[in-house]
Amino acid sequence: MGSSSAGVWLAALAASISAGAAVVAALQASRQATTAAQKLKFDLFAERLRVWEAINQAIEDRQNVIAAMRSTSIDESDGGEARRRFWHLRRRMMFLFPEEVQACLDRTEAALQDFMMTAANNGNHPVEPGPERAASVLTQTEAFASKNLRLYQIREELLFLVRPHMEQFVRPDVRPTILGRIRWAYRWIWGRV
Numbered sequence: 001m002g003s004s005s006a007g008v009w010l011a012a013l014a015a016s017i018s019a020g021a022a023v024v025a026a027l028q029a030s031r032q033a034t035t036a037a038q039k040l041k042f043d044l045f046a047e048r049l050r051v052w053e054a055i056n057q058a059i060e061d062r063q064n065v066i067a068a069m070r071s072t073s074i075d076e077s078d079g080g081e082a083r084r085r086f087w088h089l090r091r092r093m094m095f096l097f098p099e100e101v102q103a104c105l106d107r108t109e110a111a112l113q114d115f116m117m118t119a120a121n122n123g124n125h126p127v128e129p130g131p132e133r134a135a136s137v138l139t140q141t142e143a144f145a146s147k148n149l150r151l152y153q154i155r156e157e158l159l160f161l162v163r164p165h166m167e168q169f170v171r172p173d174v175r176p177t178i179l180g181r182i183r184w185a186y187r188w189i190w191g192r193v
Contacts, residue, residue, distance in 0.1 A: 055089040115147040
């Protein structure tokens with residue numbers, strides 16, 4: 001009778017070890033899944049950040065090219081390279097950001113076109129010096145400054161729209177831990193009461 005109770009005891013011990021190993025394996029799989037999900041989030045963040053920096057630089061380049069046109073002509077001094085880069089990056093942003101960002105990029109394009117037309121019309125002054133020429137120069141300079149300011153305001157709006165999509169991946173995600181889940185549930189429940 002002693003050997004059969006030892007056999008039962010060993011069988012129970014083997015079953016509990018197997019169950020414990022299954023729990024450990026499940027926890028490890030859960031951690032790996034969480035790590036993979038966080039890696040995907042980070043990869044998306046990295047791509048969004050890279051494209052955001054590139055489009056911001058493209059807008060800046062285009063603005064500089066247009067500002068240089070003030071003293072030349074309607075033709076872009078770089079042969080349209082800044083415009084093509086802006087359009088290319090804009091298409092890439094369609095896949096990475098929501099529609100409100102695309103709408104802001106449409107407004108950015110319109111502001112760039114308006115800025116370009118203002119810059120192109122900047123050299124049309126009366127030839128002879130006098131009050132008419134001074135008034136013309138002042139009016140066109142004010143228009144140029146106003147369009148330039150509008151472009152910077154739209155860029156700030158674009159930053160405001162893009163920022164939440166960038167920040168969601170920078171904040172540490174504490175929910176995968178047990179304590180983090182408890183904190184998250186507590187905040188979620190008390191936030192609704």
